[in-house]
Amino acid sequence: MARYTGASCRLCRREGQKLFLKGERCYGNKCAVVRRAYAPGQHGAQRKKLSEYGVQLREKQKAKRFYGILESQFRKYFDIAVRKKGVTGEVLLQILESRLDNVVYRMGFASTRAEARQLVRHGHFEVNGRRVNIPSYLVKVNDTISVKEKSKKLERFKEILDVTGAKIVPNWLEVDQENLTGKVAALPAREDIDLQVQEHLIVELYSK
Numbered sequence: 001m002a003r004y005t006g007a008s009c010r011l012c013r014r015e016g017q018k019l020f021l022k023g024e025r026c027y028g029n030k031c032a033v034v035r036r037a038y039a040p041g042q043h044g045a046q047r048k049k050l051s052e053y054g055v056q057l058r059e060k061q062k063a064k065r066f067y068g069i070l071e072s073q074f075r076k077y078f079d080i081a082v083r084k085k086g087v088t089g090e091v092l093l094q095i096l097e098s099r100l101d102n103v104v105y106r107m108g109f110a111s112t113r114a115e116a117r118q119l120v121r122h123g124h125f126e127v128n129g130r131r132v133n134i135p136s137y138l139v140k141v142n143d144t145i146s147v148k149e150k151s152k153k154l155e156r157f158k159e160i161l162d163v164t165g166a167k168i169v170p171n172w173l174e175v176d177q178e179n180l181t182g183k184v185a186a187l188p189a190r191e192d193i194d195l196q197v198q199e200h201l202i203v204e205l206y207s208k
Contacts, residue, residue, distance in 0.1 A: 056205035063197050067096045068113050073136065078206050089199030090190045097188045100127065101135035103145055107175045107182040108167045111160055124151040139184050147180035 050058065064074050081092040096102065101116040104125060110116035117135040119125065125132060126146050127139065139145065147157060161177060169175045170192050175182040 053205070056201045059197050059199070059201040060205055063093075063096070063195065063199070063202060066195050066197070067099065067102060068117065069096075069136075075206070078202070089203045092202065093190065093193050093195065093197075093199055094187055095138065097193055098138045098140075098184075099135065100125070100132060100137040100139055100145070103139050103173070103182075103184065106170055107145065107173055108169060108177065109147060109157070109160065109180065109182075115160075124148055124154075141184055141186055143184045145182045145184070152180055 060074070064071070069077075077095045078088075078092055081088050081095055084091050097106075101110075101113055101120050104110050104116040104120060105113045109125075110119055120135045120137075121133055123131055123133045124147060126148055127137065128144055129146075131148065151157065157180065161180075169182075170188060172184065172186045172188045172192055173182055174185050
């Protein structure tokens with residue numbers, strides 16, 4: 001499967017804001033956005049006025065990179081959001097937040113979404129008592145997510161919890177860090193999602 005293999009910090013610099021792709025590094029002075037607050041490349045420091053299409057494209061790219069997914073899958077989620085009731089842009093973000101890898105990250109069981117994807121693929125998590133190794137699996141309200149019993153003994157999970165232990169868990173999730181389990185209490189509302197993106201511009205882009 002195709003995936004981005006370049007430097008994560010270049011993505012944040014290109015979008016002009018922190019996308020929190022490097023875990024703890026993103027919160028310190030070593031963050032590339034803090035040190036070099038301009039786009040990467042030879043002409044990155046030059047300010048360019050974006051067209052209407054350019055603004056819409058940047059919002060879409062920002063959302064894709066925040067959740068670490070590629071164009072085909074992002075478009076599929078948009079098509080699902082269009083068919084659902086509600087505001088299309090908000091429903092799209094709700095679907096993205098419901099991915100298992102994102103939920104694992106939000107619960108504090110991984111330091112980044114990339115690490116959450118890897119842990120899920122390696123079969124370390126269960127949903128309602130059944131092993132799920134598909135990062136794009138969409139969780140539902142009242143689903144229980146837990147670290148597999150054998151995996152709880154791994155040193156990596158102890159290290160992760162030491163780093164993410166003070167992490168604020170969103171209101172729509174309930175977490176028992178001691179037992180490495182969590183529950184989806186509700187679907188996330190727009191105010192629960194910390195992505196600084198104007199989702200209506202994504203809708204306008206795909207609606208052309």
